[in-house]
Amino acid sequence: TGMFTYDPSFTSTASCDSEITYIDGEEGVLLHRGYPIDQLAGKSHFLEVCYLLLYGELPDAAKLEKFETLVTRHTMVHEQMHRFFTGYRRDAHPMAIMVGTVGAMSAFYHDSTDVNDPHQREVASIRLIAKMPTIAAMAYKYTIGQPFVYPRNDLDYASNFLRMCFAVPAEEYQVNPILARAMDRIFTLHADHEQNASTSTVRLASSSGANPFACIAAGIACLWGPAHGGANQACLEMLREIGTVDKIPEYIARAKDKNDPFRLMGFGHRVYKNFDPRATVMKESADEVLDLLGIEDNPTLQVAKELEKQALADPYFTEKKLFPNVDFYSGIILEAMGFPTSMFTPIFALSRTIGWVSQWKEMIEEPGMRIGRPRQLYIGATARDYIDVENR
Ligand code: CMC
Numbered sequence: 269t270g271m272f273t274y275d276p277s278f279t280s281t282a283s284c285d286s287e288i289t290y291i292d293g294e295e296g297v298l299l300h301r302g303y304p305i306d307q308l309a310g311k312s313h314f315l316e317v318c319y320l321l322l323y324g325e326l327p328d329a330a331k332l333e334k335f336e337t338l339v340t341r342h343t344m345v346h347e348q349m350h351r352f353f354t355g356y357r358r359d360a361h362p363m364a365i366m367v368g369t370v371g372a373m374s375a376f377y378h379d380s381t382d383v384n385d386p387h388q389r390e391v392a393s394i395r396l397i398a399k400m401p402t403i404a405a406m407a408y409k410y411t412i413g414q415p416f417v418y419p420r421n422d423l424d425y426a427s428n429f430l431r432m433c434f435a436v437p438a439e440e441y442q443v444n445p446i447l448a449r450a451m452d453r454i455f456t457l458h459a460d461h462e463q464n465a466s467t468s469t470v471r472l473a474s475s476s477g478a479n480p481f482a483c484i485a486a487g488i489a490c491l492w493g494p495a496h497g498g499a500n501q502a503c504l505e506m507l508r509e510i511g512t513v514d515k516i517p518e519y520i521a522r523a524k525d526k527n528d529p530f531r532l533m534g535f536g537h538r539v540y541k542n543f544d545p546r547a548t549v550m551k552e553s554a555d556e557v558l559d560l561l562g563i564e565d566n567p568t569l570q571v572a573k574e575l576e577k578q579a580l581a582d583p584y585f586t587e588k589k590l591f592p593n594v595d596f597y598s599g600i601i602l603e604a605m606g607f608p609t610s611m612f613t614p615i616f617a618l619s620r621t622i623g624w625v626s627q628w629k630e631m632i633e634e635p636g637m638r639i640g641r642p643r644q645l646y647i648g649a650t651a652r653d654y655i656d657v658e659n660r
Pocket of ligand 1: 464494495496497498499523524530531532533534535536537538539588590593594595
């Protein structure tokens with residue numbers, strides 16, 4: 269019609285101004301508030317990155333301690349929330365449980381309904397960051413039939429999550445600091461990624477002024493799909509299906525075949541048309557964890573490494589700029605840690621919560637914020653008269 273810009277799938281539409289994350293897909297650059305992701309993943313830690321994303325600057329020691337204490341104090345979920353978990357089928361996917369239970373939190377925190385009150389926004393942000401690991405771990409424990417493990421205030425964010433996932437009442441659980449560090453890195457590397465599908469979903473949902481817990485549940489729903497957060501689960505399942513190194517060429521041939529819908533999971537990115545800088549750091553972490561656990565001969569990792577090598581040597585992938593993305597390596601780490609593939613996307617969701625919350629806060633605080641409302645090109649029937657059913 270000439271009235272609107274037609275941009276299906278939003279390949280060239282900027283939907284907002286943002287000061288949070290910068291990506292240069294051609295150069296493989298990712299900055300949070302100006303800081304390169306490799307420096308944050310190498311020198312900082314997740315809660316500090318949360319502070320940075322949320323407030324715009326790195327905290328001094330006192331501010332960091334205060335923030336960490338605040339988050340730690342909000343890690344428990346209301347005891348009545350347990351009933352939401354136990355209402356699910358015992359074999360439910362943990363993402364199904366997370367969509368429901370995070371949405372259900374909106375019923376527990378009516379005060380958050382006033383998104384125009386800065387204090388309420390602050391409290392809702394802290395609650396979401398603090399409770400998401402507890403919720404993800406509870407979703408996991410429920411699906412494997414083990415009792416919920418309450419959070420502990422003396423542990424750091426990543427160690428606490430690992431303990432809530434892997435501790436059982438029958439024995440002592442010691443968190444391995446190398447694994448805790450790798451977990452923290454996975455959180456950090458997934459913390460934010462500007463206007464991806466789930467973040468755009470959170471922004472659109474909250475542009476109506478809806479309860480933030482319900483809006484984050486919308487983000488979780490969007491993240492679930494295999495083209496987005498679900499890629500890490502899909503990637504590991506693919507590596508297992510390939511099974512042995514000799515099968516790789518067959519799968520590469522399928523990925524290249526236009527008549528076969530099969531794609532190499534964990535390869536390609538809408539924005540990075542170069543190596544994903546997060547993948548570089550994640551790859552180092554994967555090597556570290558596998559060294560520690562002494563499973564260098566893990567067949568899944570062998571397939572991963574060989575697949576990476578063969579795909580990168582293939583002109584189809586290099587010409588289309590299809591490089592391994594962050595999910596390619598995170599899946600391997602999570603598998604080595606003992607997580608089932610169904611927990612990969614919940615872990616992505618808990619990591620990305622800070623990104624969603626920061627983008628939500630930025631949007632709400634923008635002067636003159638209006639509801640998001642895309643338009644369309646109508647291609648349906650032209651105006652016509654209603655015909656009574658007996659005359660059709
Ligand atoms: N394997 C084989 N061919 C591929 C792949 C792949 N993984 N990804 C893209 N292509 C081909 C595609 O067939 C197309 O070829 P042609 O131009 O000849 O038709 C070309 O590359 C461009 O693909 P596209 O689908 O137009 O690209 P997109 O920007 O719409 O999709 C993507 C990006 C990430 C959805 C896609 O690359 C993909 O499906 N990758 C596998 C799933 C995956 O790993 N997703 C995780 C993304 S990163 C984390 C996250 O966002 O959650």
